[in-house]
Amino acid sequence: MVTRVMLVDDHRLVREVLVELLSQEQDLTVVGAAADAPESVEMVRTVLPDVVVMDVHLPEVDGIAATRALTRLHPTLKVVMLSSSCSPTLLKDSDEAGACGYLVKGDPADELFHGIRTAARGGRPFSTQAAALWRSMHDSGARQGAPKVRSAPSARGGAPDSPGEE
């Protein structure tokens, strides 16, 4: 079964090389590439992807707001964040917006393929860095006695799947 992937990134170069890269994989097909949040909402309606790879930093409306809109409009859609930054705030906001995973730009290409496949299967792909941060946030939250259980990935569908785990 082929996974329909849509990309959202405001950097033309990144969009272009990702399309080329993902097109090499037999089980993935890139059905669209949007440059900003409004375009992504419009495009999802027409191309009906299984997985959206969403950049966090987008002009005007950011990727987190776009994710919130997309998951509300299409509850079965899987959105994976792909950003060059990774911070507790970004992780928490993405999770609350309904993203199923968080990948970091510049990690090996295999991790990206793996992440998209995991998301398509209903898993929670997290890059090594994001997964470590999640665990640390969750642990310290539990120690402080006030864990936001709803925002923790484990409460919504198991522990984050680190890349490399099947």
Add this chain to the structure above:
Amino acid sequence: MRAALVRFTMLSVVALVLLTVATLVLAERIARAKALDDARIQGMGIANRLAAPLVDARVRAGEPGATDQLDTVMANRMRDGSVRHVKIWDQDGRLIWTDQTELAGRTFELDDDVTALFGTRDATAELSDLEREENVAEQGEGELLEVYAGAFDADGVPVVFEAYLSTERMEENARTIVLSFVPLIVGSLVLLLLVVLPLAVSLSRRVQRAQAERADLMRHAVLASEIERRRIAEDLHHGVVQDLAGLVYTLPTLGRHLEPDGDRAIARSLLDRATELVQRNVVALRSLMTDIYPPDLEGDGLARAVEQLAHTEAAATRLRVEIDVDPGLTLPPDTAQLAYRIVREGVRNVVKHAGATSMRIALTTDGAQVQVRVVDDGVGPGDRPGLSPEGHLGLRLLTDTLRDVGGRLEVRRTDGGGTELFARFPVSMAG
């Protein structure tokens, strides 16, 4: 600042109190010296003019009735209370006459300083401790002035006249001195304080204002540095990091096309793109390095730095650049830094927002003021808030900084429709 003023006032009050106390002590000493002088003169007068002429052989022999005239004269003299007691001694230490009749005719041992007065018309005076044997009668009368005066009786025989005078006059004198000097001293000190205090207040206000100005300048400098760091982070994020991420995703594709079944032509084009990407990022990183570590602006460094900045920033947009900076221009370090900051802000705004084809940078000074001008032929400040000093954070901060140092910043539309950024500030900056 208030604490310093309070400290100043307190010290002034302490000085005032110390001076007043010193004046009181001094006044007392002067009054005492004057009183002893007066007592000596008074004693000599009574001894020579009133008492001694009434002492003769009959008085000395203690014949009854011989002292009647002396009794009367002395009683009159002592009536006003200024002279409390009188004693007349002969050389043997015998009391020839005294108002304390129980002591008359008795003999006491005289001190050497008293004995020395016999045969002279000298006098000594002191504040009496009244502890001598002969003073039994005077004890309990408080402090008295004791005068001894040498004299010669009616027969020319040496006698010593002793009198005890009240200290009332001495105290009166001290009061007079205190009353005439203390108001003068205290008054002039208070007057001085009244003159100096407003000066101190205005001085402290000036110091306070200068400190506030320096704090403003500091705050703006910190903010400027923060904005600059944020800009560098954004440049890195949107430029170098995205490009390198793209490279990470390009190389695996390239690798696949190098496999036997791959397309060599695609591999070649991807390699070219990767090379160009790396080159572009080396340039970008070098430009960021200049931002992180500002150029040396000492000596003729400013003119060179402005030239380098303008060409580096303009290169990507193919802007025509005209630079008018005197190559020999030297400014104090802070002034040069600010001038460079203004040029950089202006140039960046032109590159990012103006859509211009040419840009002119002028940096001049008339010795007292620096003038910076960055002019372009682009779309002009227009309605875009980004280019009005109110709307652009970097420009707003620059406006504040220039105001801090007594200068100003203007962004206006040129006759040709472009934008002119104009700044003017003192070569020797305040703060």
